[in-house]
Amino acid sequence: MSSTERTRASRKPPGERAAEIAEAARSIALTHGLAAVTLRAVATRAGVTPALVAHYAAGMEMLVAEAFAAIVQAELEEIRGFALGGSTPSAQLARLVSAALDPLRQDVTVVWVEAWSLGRRNEALAVRVRTQMDAWQQTVRRIVAAGAETGEFVTEDPAGVAWQLLGMIDGLNAQALVRWGTATERGPLIAHAVEGMLGLPRGSLTAEPIPAPPMDSP
Amino acid sequence: MSSTERTRASRKPPGERAAEIAEAARSIALTHGLAAVTLRAVATRAGVTPALVAHYAAGMEMLVAEAFAAIVQAELEEIRGFALGGSTPSAQLARLVSAALDPLRQDVTVVWVEAWSLGRRNEALAVRVRTQMDAWQQTVRRIVAAGAETGEFVTEDPAGVAWQLLGMIDGLNAQALVRWGTATERGPLIAHAVEGMLGLPRGSLTAEPIPAPPMDSP
DNA sequence: GCAATTATTGATCTAGTGATCAATAACGTA
DNA sequence: TACGTTATTGATCACTAGATCAATAATTGC
Numbered sequence: 001m002s003s004t005e006r007t008r009a010s011r012k013p014p015g016e017r018a019a020e021i022a023e024a025a026r027s028i029a030l031t032h033g034l035a036a037v038t039l040r041a042v043a044t045r046a047g048v049t050p051a052l053v054a055h056y057a058a059g060m061e062m063l064v065a066e067a068f069a070a071i072v073q074a075e076l077e078e079i080r081g082f083a084l085g086g087s088t089p090s091a092q093l094a095r096l097v098s099a100a101l102d103p104l105r106q107d108v109t110v111v112w113v114e115a116w117s118l119g120r121r122n123e124a125l126a127v128r129v130r131t132q133m134d135a136w137q138q139t140v141r142r143i144v145a146a147g148a149e150t151g152e153f154v155t156e157d158p159a160g161v162a163w164q165l166l167g168m169i170d171g172l173n174a175q176a177l178v179r180w181g182t183a184t185e186r187g188p189l190i191a192h193a194v195e196g197m198l199g200l201p202r203g204s205l206t207a208e209p210i211p212a213p214p215m216d217s218p
Numbered sequence: 219m220s221s222t223e224r225t226r227a228s229r230k231p232p233g234e235r236a237a238e239i240a241e242a243a244r245s246i247a248l249t250h251g252l253a254a255v256t257l258r259a260v261a262t263r264a265g266v267t268p269a270l271v272a273h274y275a276a277g278m279e280m281l282v283a284e285a286f287a288a289i290v291q292a293e294l295e296e297i298r299g300f301a302l303g304g305s306t307p308s309a310q311l312a313r314l315v316s317a318a319l320d321p322l323r324q325d326v327t328v329v330w331v332e333a334w335s336l337g338r339r340n341e342a343l344a345v346r347v348r349t350q351m352d353a354w355q356q357t358v359r360r361i362v363a364a365g366a367e368t369g370e371f372v373t374e375d376p377a378g379v380a381w382q383l384l385g386m387i388d389g390l391n392a393q394a395l396v397r398w399g400t401a402t403e404r405g406p407l408i409a410h411a412v413e414g415m416l417g418l419p420r421g422s423l424t425a426e427p428i429p430a431p432p433m434d435s436p
Numbered sequence: 437g438c439a440a441t442t443a444t445t446g447a448t449c450t451a452g453t454g455a456t457c458a459a460t461a462a463c464g465t466a
Numbered sequence: 467t468a469c470g471t472t473a474t475t476g477a478t479c480a481c482t483a484g485a486t487c488a489a490t491a492a493t494t495g496c
Contacts, residue, residue, distance in 0.1 A: 008461080008462095008474070008475075009473090009474065009475090010462090011461085011462050011463065011472085011473050011474070012473080013473090014472090014473075017473080017474095033335075033338060035335070035339070038452085038453070038454085039453075039454055039455080040452085040453085040454095048474075048475090049474065049475050049476080050454085050455090050475095051455085051456085051457090051474075051475060051476080051477095052473080052474060052475075054454070054455060054456080055473085055474080059454080059455090060453090060454060060455095110338070113331065113334045113335055114335050116331045116335075116392055116395065116396060117253070117331055117332050117334075117335035117336075118335075119396065120251065120328070121253070126396070129396055130396060130397065133393070133396065133397060157407070160404070160407050161407060163393065163404075164390070164404065164407045164408065164411060166389075166393065167386065167389035167390035167392075167393045168385065168386045168389055168390075168411070169389065170389040170392060170393065171384075171385035171386055171387065171388040171389020171390065171392065172382070172385035172386075172389065174334055174385075174388060174389065174392070175351070175381065175384065175385045175388065177334060178334060178337065178344070178347055178348060178351065179348065179351060186378070186381075186382065189375070189378050189379060189382040189415060190382065192414045192415045192417075193382065193386070193411040193412070193414045193415045194411070194414065195414045196410045196411045196412065196413045196414015196415060196418075196420070197407060197410045197411045197414065199410075199420060200414075202414070202417060226444070226445075226491085226492095227443090227444065227445090228492090229442090229443055229444070229491085229492050229493065230443080231443095232442090232443075235443080235444095256482085256483070256484085257483075257484055257485080258482085258483085258484095266444075266445090267444070267445050267446080268445095268484085268485090269444075269445060269446075269447095269485085269486085269487090270443080270444060270445075272484075272485060272486080273443085273444080277484080277485090278483090278484060278485090
């Protein structure tokens with residue numbers, strides 16, 4: 001019975017407390033989804049009173065929106081770092097796709113899917129969803145554009161290719177979320193699809209195997 | 219003020235009333251999303267009392283789950299009918315993709331996205347999501363397999379290709395939901411991606427233009 | 437026509453949400 | 467040490483959700 005007890009929270013400087021609350025929101029979003037980021041849940045996880053959460057957050061919609069942004073931005077930076085470790089645009093793209101589809105990131109996928117849903121009723125969240133999608137697209141587009149410049153890729157529309165590739169990644173991740181049982185080997189198929197988009201010869205994208213685990217980028 | 223008034227609902231045979239309530243749920247799901255399918259909302263739309271909805275429905279989770287299933291199944295049958303009007307597997311695939319990505323179907327896309335989300339907390343819904351995904355996959359797989367048999371497609375894994383293509387469609391639709399502003403011309407890109415997946419020469423899928431509006435299948 | 441059946445309702449309950457605010461208690465400073 | 471500032475809380479409000487049930491009213495069968 002001691003597990004649900006709560007002693008009075010130690011007084012902390014506002015910045016620190018605010019950071020803790022934001023972190024609690026992020027943590028809940030990753031473990032139980034954005035829909036679970038509720039006033040009382042965040043308060044419990046942060047070890048404070050619901051009133052205090054309400055005091056620091058500019059409304060729960062904001063708190064949810066910022067938890068989403070923080071989680072997704074961190075993921076993008078991590079994956080981008082890993083992808084740019086590739087020696088050629090092809091290798092970079094392969095690394096990016098591989099990392100983005102890593103089943104270990106299911107928690108982030110849940111956040112994305114719920115954001116699409118909740119964003120229809122939470123405008124602050126919707127804005128951040130669009131922002132983060134743009135950021136992702138920009139990352140992919142740069143790689144594609146670089147490959148097009150060297151003649152490695154054949155496309156006149158790097159922006160379009162980037163959107164298409166991202167859509168593919170999102171869709172396959174969402175699919176894996178529901179059908180985790182049927183984890184088909186998706187690697188070569190995706191590679192073939194990307195090859196088609198970029199005018200590459202069949203098999204050229206899978207030629208360079210991905211050696212390192214995608215979690216840490218050197 | 220007369221608009222919110224409600225006269226006593228005329229007594230109807232149970233089957234008919236149950237159908238009306240189910241239809242109300244479907245209608246709300248299509249216009250405002252699955253999350254808006256609430257006891258009171260359905261009651262209002264059906265012109266009855268919340269208690270009556272509760273009386274006929276086996277819980278709101280069930281009502282939502284069945285609204286989802288009905289909507290998505292109808293869409294699949296419609297699109298399948300249209301797709302099978304194509305003369306070759308390539309044409310069929312092109313028709314299917316084109317119809318599935320039709321922006322006119324945004325309402326159904328919303329239902330799909332919300333189902334992925336709500337399915338995590340509504341098991342009855344989750345089951346139906348998996349069922350409907352399987353049904354879609356089967357439809358696509360058959361077309362791909364037919365093409366592989368005639369040598370028109372080059373793949374040893376029609377099932378995998380089907381999943382991949384569906385993931386692409388879902389992802390792009392979800393994307394369009396959020397970024398309706400940037401409706402890039404996605405046609406050729408998708409075609410190229412599919413060509414890559416199926417070992418087709420570049421441009422072969424776009425060769426046959428889609429003439430008819432994808433709504434009605436002859 | 438009358439009684440039995442049952443579709444429909446109004447009232448109400450519990451649970452969970454976000455939010456507010458006066459009161460409390462811990463801290464920094466004079 | 468005493469005081470002013472302010473981080474923190476408990477109590478509470480308004481709202482929405484799903485669900486239950488005795489009471490009502492319409493239909494059916496005799």
